[in-house]
Amino acid sequence: MIPTDPQERDILAGEYVLGTLDARAAAEVEAALPADAALRTAVRAWEARLAPLTQLAETEAPPAGLWDRIEAALPGTSRPAAARSAARYSRWLDPWRGWAIGASAVAAGLAALLVTRPAPEPARLMTVLLSQRDQPAWVVEASPSGTLRLASLNPRQLEPDRAMQLWALPPGATAPTSLGLIPPEGRLTVSAASIRPEPGMLIEISLEPPGGSPTGRPTGPILFIGRLTAAGSS
Numbered sequence: 681m682i683p684t685d686p687q688e689r690d691i692l693a694g695e696y697v698l699g700t701l702d703a704r705a706a707a708e709v710e711a712a713l714p715a716d717a718a719l720r721t722a723v724r725a726w727e728a729r730l731a732p733l734t735q736l737a738e739t740e741a742p743p744a745g746l747w748d749r750i751e752a753a754l755p756g757t758s759r760p761a762a763a764r765s766a767a768r769y770s771r772w773l774d775p776w777r778g779w780a781i782g783a784s785a786v787a788a789g790l791a792a793l794l795v796t797r798p799a800p801e802p803a804r805l806m807t808v809l810l811s812q813r814d815q816p817a818w819v820v821e822a823s824p825s826g827t828l829r830l831a832s833l834n835p836r837q838l839e840p841d842r843a844m845q846l847w848a849l850p851p852g853a854t855a856p857t858s859l860g861l862i863p864p865e866g867r868l869t870v871s872a873a874s875i876r877p878e879p880g881m882l883i884e885i886s887l888e889p890p891g892g893s894p895t896g897r898p899t900g901p902i903l904f905i906g907r908l909t910a911a912g913s914s
Contacts, residue, residue: 693722826872
């Protein structure tokens with residue numbers, strides 16, 4: 681079945697042009713080409729991309745006597761006839777022999793690149809922190825680089841002797857890690873050096889004294905909580 685994903689289709693087209701597909705898959709591509717404009721475009725792009733690369737491979741002559749042995753092994757071909765045939769077509773075959781060997785080396789290298797597909801990029805993580813009444817109050821987003829950003833949906837004023845502190849509890853951890861005090865404007869950016877965000881990590885906001893928790897753990901009530909998940913996942 682021809683994939684609909686553009687990247688998967690492009691990889692299939694490259695493998696088809698290189699000749700690394702099995703007979704069934706190659707026949708499926710050939711059958712789909714007349715009606716699949718996107719696939720045709722991908723195949724033509726790979727043909728145009730790979731053709732100049734054959735010029736990078738140096739011409740290399742096959743081992744002495746190889747072509748004579750091939751001719752002699754053909755059914756119904758006598759040795760003298762094979763020798764005459766080889767001499768007759770030697771001038772025509774020589775350029776193509778070197779091209780075929782060089783092209784095979786280039787194709788093998790490119791096939792390895794196609795098979796070794798790049799690892800998927802890390803997912804962007806996010807969560808909405810809810811109040812004790814399940815009301816959305818904060819948005820937390822973690823970029824693929826590990827930077828975590830917090831933004832308030834409804835900034836609130838605290839008493840002068842109180843502060844809000846951000847915490848993270850990775851899966852399997854027994855105690856949360858402080859990510860710092862939240863500024864009055866309700867926005868905070870935490871670098872990946874503090875903690876590496878991961879799916880399932882709990883994000884909490886607690887109510888603390890002005891300088892933050894004196895114990896390294898939440899001392900006041902947990903006001904808001906949420907769990908990081910991949911953006912777009914259900």
